[in-house]
Structures are given as structure tokens and as C-alpha cells.
Amino acid sequence: MLFNSLDFAIFLPIVFLIYWIIANKNLKLQNALIVVTSYLFYGWWDWRFLSLILFSTLIDYAVGVGLSKEENKSKRKILLWISILVNLGFLGFFKYYNFFLDNFVTAFSFFGTQINAQGLNIILPVGISFYTFQTLSYTIDVYKKKLEPTKDFIAFMAFVSFFPQLVAGPIERATNLIPQFYKKRTFDYSQALDGLRQVLWGLFKKMVIADNSALIANEIFNNSTDYSGSTLVLGAIFFTFQIYGDFSGYSDIAIGTSRLFGFNLKQNFAFPYFSRDIAEFWRRWHISLSTWFRDYLYIPLGGSRGGTWMKVRNTFAIFIVSGFWHGANWTFIAWGALNAIYFLPLLLRNKNRINTNTVAQGKWIPSIKEFFQMGSTFSLTVLAWVFFRAENMGHAWSYLSTIFSKSLFSVPYAFGLGVDLMILTMLFIIILISVEWVGRNKKYALEFHKKWNPFYQWIVLYFIAIIIFLFGQRQQDFIYFQF
Numbered sequence: 279m280l281f282n283s284l285d286f287a288i289f290l291p292i293v294f295l296i297y298w299i300i301a302n303k304n305l306k307l308q309n310a311l312i313v314v315t316s317y318l319f320y321g322w323w324d325w326r327f328l329s330l331i332l333f334s335t336l337i338d339y340a341v342g343v344g345l346s347k348e349e350n351k352s353k354r355k356i357l358l359w360i361s362i363l364v365n366l367g368f369l370g371f372f373k374y375y376n377f378f379l380d381n382f383v384t385a386f387s388f389f390g391t392q393i394n395a396q397g398l399n400i401i402l403p404v405g406i407s408f409y410t411f412q413t414l415s416y417t418i419d420v421y422k423k424k425l426e427p428t429k430d431f432i433a434f435m436a437f438v439s440f441f442p443q444l445v446a447g448p449i450e451r452a453t454n455l456i457p458q459f460y461k462k463r464t465f466d467y468s469q470a471l472d473g474l475r476q477v478l479w480g481l482f483k484k485m486v487i488a489d490n491s492a493l494i495a496n497e498i499f500n501n502s503t504d505y506s507g508s509t510l511v512l513g514a515i516f517f518t519f520q521i522y523g524d525f526s527g528y529s530d531i532a533i534g535t536s537r538l539f540g541f542n543l544k545q546n547f548a549f550p551y552f553s554r555d556i557a558e559f560w561r562r563w564h565i566s567l568s569t570w571f572r573d574y575l576y577i578p579l580g581g582s583r584g585g586t587w588m589k590v591r592n593t594f595a596i597f598i599v600s601g602f603w604h605g606a607n608w609t610f611i612a613w614g615a616l617n618a619i620y621f622l623p624l625l626l627r628n629k630n631r632i633n634t635n636t637v638a639q640g641k642w643i644p645s646i647k648e649f650f651q652m653g654s655t656f657s658l659t660v661l662a663w664v665f666f667r668a669e670n671m672g673h674a675w676s677y678l679s680t681i682f683s684k685s686l687f688s689v690p691y692a693f694g695l696g697v698d699l700m701i702l703t704m705l706f707i708i709i710l711i712s713v714e715w716v717g718r719n720k721k722y723a724l725e726f727h728k729k730w731n732p733f734y735q736w737i738v739l740y741f742i743a744i745i746i747f748l749f750g751q752r753q754q755d756f757i758y759f760q761f
Contacts, residue, residue: 279319279320279322279323280753281354281480281481281484281528281531281532281535281756282481282484282485282524282750289315289318289319290535291296291313292536294538294539296311297311297312297431297539298465298536301312302464302465303564305460305461305462305463306432306451308421308437308463310428310432311457312436312439312440312539313432313435313436313439315441316436316439316440316441316444317331317439317660319441319648320404320439320441320444321406321443321498323404323445323512324401324403324404327403327404328404328680330368330403331409331438331439332412333500334365334409334413334438335369335434335435336359336366336479337360337364337365337440338361338365338413338414338416338417338434339422339428339431341357341358341360341361342416342417342427342428342434343415343427343429344357345357345358345417345420345421345427345428346420346426346427350624354421355421357417357421358421359420360404361413361414361417362414362417365413365414365524366409366414366746368406368408368410369406369407372401372403372406373406373407373605373606374606374701375394375647378677383637386477390518390606399456404445405444405446407436407447408442408444408445408446408447408449409439411567411570412437412438412449412452413438414451414574415451415453415570415574416434416452416456418574419451419452419453419679420435420452420741422518423453423693424453425453425456427578428460430460431524433456433459433460434456436457437452437456438458439451440455440536440540440541441536441747442531442532442533442536442543443532443536443543444539446528446529446532446756446758447528447529447532447546447566447567448529448532448533448543448544448545448546448565448566449566449567449570450544450566450569451544452485452594454543454544455541455543457478458540459679460540462509463539463540463541464540466540467542468657469537470537470538472534472537472692472725473533473534473535473536473537473538474534474538475534475535475725475739476530476531476534476537476724476725477530477531477534477535478534478724478742478743478746479527479530479534479722479723479724479742480526480527480528480530480531480532480534480737481521481527481531481689481746482527482742482745482750483522483526483527483530483710484523484524484531484755485527485746485750485751485752486523486706486750487519487520487522487523487527487706487707487751488519488521488522488523488527488754488757489704489750489752489753489754490699490702490703490752491516491517491519491520491523491703491706491707492520492524492750492752493699493741493754494512494513494516494699494700494703495513495514495516495517495520495667497513498510498512498513498516498679499513499517499667499668502673502676502677502680503676503680505593505680505684505691506680506681506685506686506688506691507592507680507681507684507685507687507688508679508685508686508687508689508690509690509691510525510677510681511660511681511690512690513675514660514661514663514664514667514681515660516703517663517667518656518659518660518663519707519710521663521666521667521757522547522550522551522670523710524754524756524757525547525564525756525757526546526547528756529546529547529723530547532622533545533722534722535578544565544566544693545565545721545722546564546565546566547562547565548562548565549654549714549718549723550563551561551652551656551711552637552652552653552714552715552718553571553633553637553656554633554648554651554652554655555624555629555630555632555633555651555655556617556620556621556624556655556658556659557621557625557629557633558630558633558634558655559625559655559659560617560621561634567600567603571596571599571600575595575596575599576592576595576596578593579592579595579596580592583623586626587632589622589625589626590622593618593621593622593625594615594619595616597614597615597617597621598611598614598615598618599614599743600614601613601614601615601617602614604666607670608670608671608728609665609666609668609671609674610665610666610668610669611663611675612665612671613663613665613666616661616663616665616711618664620658620662623646627722627747633651636718636719637652637677639719640653646672660669661678662709664677664678664681664717680744691692702749706749708747724738724739724742
């Protein structure tokens with residue numbers, strides 16, 4: 279079920295009313311309702327994969343109970359590895375089986391040995407990368423004794439399948455989300471209204487920014503050999519805003535929807551395109567994933583505590599694994615490796631944490647230095663996104679080689695989709711940047727309107743709603759559904 283669909287527009291109010299009217303005074307009934315509606319939400323896509331979520335839930339719940347009763351270190355490690363192998367085993371099979379098989383065959387062919395092996399027609403379950411990492415956070419934290427294992431199976435089911443963030447995050451930590459299923463939740467009008475504002479802003483980013491940008495980016499990337507370097511730069515820029523509007527828009531809708539039901543999810547995007555260096559960008563982009571890899575991979579590997587070699591090794595490890603998490607394609611690995619190359623100079627010079635405050639804090643406009651820092655960081659990010667969007671490595675190299683050719687200095691071609699669409703989408707992007715710049719020190723851009731006169735708040739909200747209604751009809755799939 280898509281957030282920007284009629285199905286969800288009917289589904290959400292019904293669940294909301296049942297939750298607060300019928301189940302309002304019964305915490306267990308609220309949690310059970312969340313489980314039922316979450317399974318309905320996910321099963322709307324393909325009911326067959328509900329068994330996969332249920333099996334992972336049962337395994338990790340049992341592991342948690344086992345860890346609560348076991349003090350022997352060796353046996354505790356065995357229980358932890360059961361959870362890791364089961365969860366990553368499912369993820370590896372569904373997402374990476376054909377990738378490894380194809381590369382295995384190619385490697386043997388390179389040495390003159392032909393192997394006949396056919397891949398499987400595997401359907402990737404939507405959201406498997408997200409809920410796999412979410413459940414792993416539970417078993418790892420219980421193993422490390424950072425979290426008491428839950429004995430409330432319904433609450434644990436609700437944690438694993440919580441429908442607002444089930445399909446594309448944010449990847450919630452068990453330490454943050456599970457305790458919220460134990461606490462009595464009462465309806466808070468101001469919190470619900472704030473959640474609706476965030477949902478509205480998320481819909482604007484998805485339906486207006488991402489979906490319109492997608493039409494242009496897809497046209498250019500899919501026909502890149504027909505266009506000049508300057509046109510390909512435009513394609514990369516539009517994809518840069520497509521993926522931001524798409525993914526951060528989903529996160530905003532998920533977080534806002536969660537607030538309607540009395541839950542607080544952590545911020546997943548903190549205005550990353552205003553970053554002054556790559557390190558700051560990765561503290562602001564897909565925060566739930568980057569912090570997951572930091573806490574469960576980078577730090578256990580030694581983090582930045584060792585010598586230069588360890589720092590380099592760990593940096594490449596976390597970025598390459600992060601790239602591979604996104605998809606079974608060498609382009610994602612290259613995207614991760616390129617970001618590691620961007621990041622390393624800052625790390626090795628101990629300058630990776632110099633920009634931890636909000637850019638131009640307390641000012642309306644950035645300084646000249648900050649402006650050029652943001653511009654250079656944005657440019658590096660745009661180039662890296664080419665690998666992320668390209669069909670394969672050959673396509674990525676061809677795309678970049680055309681950008682860095684003489685045709686870069688030509689006038690961009692007004693392609694078949696029309697100049698009007700490009701100009702209109704640029705106007706929407708300017709609105710996005712302007713609103714997010716004003717609200718860049720908040721949890722989401724429209725939060726700053728709380729300080730305004732209510733009359734002006736409603737004018738802004740109606741204006742955004744009208745734009746969504748008029749220009750948000752070019753429905754495209756959420757990019758991160760494939761991950």
C-alpha cells in the first residue's frame with residue numbers, strides 16, 4: 279500500500295478512528311490493532327511475504343527470551359548468531375542470490391571455465407532490508423545487555439511490523455521504539471496536527487518534487503547517449519532532488535503518521551543538501567542507516583581508534599557495505615567506495631566533525647565560505663549519485679565521460695518532455711530549498727510555522743496542498759521500495 283495512494287487515504291482515517299475511539303483505553307488492544315493493520319498494510323502488496331515477517335519475528339522473540347535466561351557467554355553468542363544468520367540469510371537469498379551467482383559464473387568464465395548455472399526468478403520482498411536491520415538491532419542490544427528482552431509478544435510483533443516505517447524506514451532502534459509500546463498513549467491534538475503537517479510536507483516532496491523530477495531524470499538517464507554533457511548534468515541534478523524528495527518524503531510521511539498514533543520516531547533526514555562537507559552530509563542523510571552501521575559495524579571493527587590503516591579499512595568497510603545494502607549491483611558498491619574516498623581526507627586530518635552545528639546558524643544567508651562549502655559538497659554528491667542511478671558500471675562511466683567532455687559547455691537540450699516541465703519542476707525545487715532553508719534548524723521544514731499567526735499557517739498549508747493536488751499526479755514508485 280503506497281502512502282500516496284487512494285487506498286492509504288481510506289485506510290489511515292479508518293485505523294485512526296478505531297485506534298482512538300474503540301481501543302483508546304486499552305493498551306494491549308491498541309498494540310494488537312497496530313499488528314493487524316500493519317500486516318494488512320504489508321499484505322496489500324503481497325500477502326505471501328507476511329510469513330517471512332512472522333518467522334523473523336518468532337525467531338528474534340525466541341532469541342530474546344533465550345538471552346534473558348542464559349548467562350553463559352558461549353551459549354549467548356550461539357543465540358545471537360542464530361538471529362544474525364537467519365535474518366541475513368533471508369536477506370542474502372532474496373536480495374543477493376542472483377548477484378553472487380552471476381559474478382561466480384563470470385569469474386570462472388574469465389579463467390576459461392564455463393559453468394552452466396541459471397538464476398532464480400526471485401521476487402524481492404518490499405522493505406526486507408529495513409525490517410531485517412530493525413530486528414537485528416533488538417537481538418544485538420539484548421545480547422549486549424543494553425535492552426531488557428520483551429516478554430510481550432504482541433508488543434514485539436508491533437515493533438517489527440509497525441506499518442508507518444515498515445517498508446522504507448526509518449530503521450528504528452529497539453531501545454527507542456519498543457518502550458513506546460509499553461506506555462499508555464492518549465490522544466494529543468497538537469501532536470497529531472504537527473504530524474499532519476509533516477505528512478503534508480512529505481507528500482509535497484514525494485508527489486511534487488520527486489515524481490516530477492523523475493520524469494526528467496529518467497528521460498535523460500535512459501537516453502544518455504543522445505544528450506550533451508550539460509544536459510547530463512541536469513539529469514544528475516534532477517535525480518539528486520528526485521531521490522531526496524522520494525526518500526526523505528517517505529520518512530516525513532512515516533514519522534508524521536506515527537505521531538498520529540502517539541509514537542515518536544527519530545529524524546531520518548536533517549537537510550543534507552545544506553552540508554558543508556561529506557562527513558556532515560552523512561550525519562544528515564538517512565541517519566537511521568548511517569548510525570546503524572556506525573554502531574553495529576564501524577565501532578565493533580575498531581572505529582577510528584587505531585592507526586591509519588585501521589581508519590582506512592573501517593571507512594571503506596562501512597561505506598562499501600552501506601552501498602551493497604542498497605542493491606545487488608556493482609554500481610552501488612562503487613557509489614559507496616566513492617563516498618569513502620570523499621570522506622577519508624576529512625577523517626585522516628581529524629576534520630570530519632568540524633561542522634556539527636546548523637549552517638549559517640542565527641543568520642538568513644550563509645557566508646561566502648559556507649556557500650562555497652555547500653556548493654562543492656553538493657557537486658560531489660551529484661557526481662556520486664550518477665553511480666547510484668546508472669543501470670551498470672558501463673552506463674555510469676559513459677555518463678560521466680560525457681559530462682567531462684567539451685559538450686559540458688554547450689547549451690542543454692530541450693528534450694521531448696518539454697521546457698515547461700523542466701521550468702516548473704525547477705520552480706518547485708526552489709520552493710523546497712527556500713522552505714527547508716528557513717526551517718533548517720527544525721526536525722522538519724514546516725515546523726517553523728508553529729510560531730506564525732494561525733491564519734498565515736493555514737494559508738501556507740493550503741498553498742502546499744493545492745500544489746500537490748494540481749501538480750502531484752505523476753505517480754512514480756518509491757525508489758527505496760527496491761531496497
